Amino acid sequence: MSIRKTLLTATALAAAMGTGTGAAWAQDSITIASWGGAYQEAQRKAWFDVVEEELGITVNEDTTSGVADVRVQVASGAPTWDLTQQGNAGCALLDSEGNVEPLDESILSIPGIPDEFKGEGWISNLVYGHVIARNDEVFPDEKPENWVDFWDTEKFPGPRSLRKSPMYNMEVALLADGVPMDELYPIDTERAFNKLREIRDDVAVWWSSGAQSAQVLQDGEVDMAGLWNGRAQALTEEGAPISITFNEQIVLADCWIIPKGAKNKDLAMKAIEVMSRPEVQARIALFINYGPANADAFDTGVIPEDVAKGLPSHPDNVAKGFYLNEAYWVENLDRLTQEFDFFIQE
Structure with missing residues (x-):
């Protein structure tokens, strides 16, 4: 079954029961800042659309130019971003400075994402x-x-x-x-x-x-x-x-962080969880030549084999580096x- 069909089926079932996730978050939105351009367009198609459909929310987008932006947001005391993409060295630096929200253990324990790709306040999303x-x-x-x-x-x-x-x-x-x-x-x-x-x-x-x-x-x-x-x-x-x-x-790797003081941090956590699932992670490779951070994505059948072999996070290629x-x-x-x-x- 395709990802889209799976999500639609889950949504329909939840609606029939009157307890759908979408209903719970119907009036909510989060703002995600990433690198813009074709990179962010790929994330929209691969991940943001899935988050919107599954959680029943709106994902607003902004762009970041790096660590300094996050520092400014946090220093303001009222970050406008709920979630932002950074490089893994930048994520680790911001984490060490206390500029990010600690991630739930349920996110940090997601199978398939190696220890090198996460810290107390960050988790990688693509390679x-x-x-x-x-x-x-x-x-x-x-x-x-x-x-x-x-x-x-x-x-x-x-x-x-x-x-x-x-x-x-x-x-x-x-x-x-x-x-x-x-x-x-x-x-x-x-x-x-x-x-x-x-x-x-x-x-x-x-x-x-x-x-x-x-x-x-x-x-x-x-x-x-x-x-x-x-x-x-x-x-x-x-x-x-x-x-x-x-x-x-x-x-x-690039990774997700939640800026310290983000007003929608709980909903941002839910978005990270959705985007970290193997079948959702796999979708990124369909739109850009970067690989999923979750190694289990290669076992989902979502990524065509010829595409998978050209990705840096394919097991054969990781072994070379x-x-x-x-x-x-x-x-x-x-x-x-x-x-x-x-x-x-x-």
Whole structure:
């Protein structure tokens, strides 16, 4: 039975009994802030519509640009958002600052979502990967398949692109220097910066947005890049000669938080519960190239197999990478960002 049919059947049954969830919440609404654009449009189709139908509420939408927005909302004493999307490092940081509502244990104990993807006040909802993308016209045969290859400018010459941030670059530099994926943390920052110096002159673009990371590949300004998988795969779907590898990917996640003091926090909890179910989680992959955070979503039959194999959270692809240690970055991001900014200007 399809998700839609299941929901309609449940709603009809509840109405017949006079105790439907929709009736209980008929006059209510919540406001969810996410990243906007095609990303948020996918969430609307995959999740928000389901929440509205099941809970009988209205989901109003807004956009966020990151952690600073949430801090401002909480500091106001009257947040206008009931639920917001952030990156997992941002969620962990806001949680450590006391800027989020603790989540119910019933949410944190939902099966299928790994411990790396949740904290006391946050839980992940989708997965993306920081991967290597390469131009297949430049590399028609042998291609860079890992970070050692990415650093090999003799075997694979050409301009590169990396994110303008210590996050991701510290990790991949150590991988290029032979450190095993399970021994990256705590990061040996001196070793990582030394390794980055080897490739710094070949990094033509330090990208600062997802759109820029894709654009420099599309324009041929660089021949390979470290970037988010969805950005690269979108280029491929548009006909660009770009391919990716999930080898040594950094497994990343976005997550839900409820800003401290949110007026509809109980209803926001119910929305999170609905959107965390495997069969609802699975729907996101039908609208964008990011994977569900709930691994059980791959057993629902909702995601076509050919689509599933191209998602960063597919079990085969997760096994090729490692999880970002958000706790490390909560403690070290500010300090290392200053060092990194000086480094790229040396």
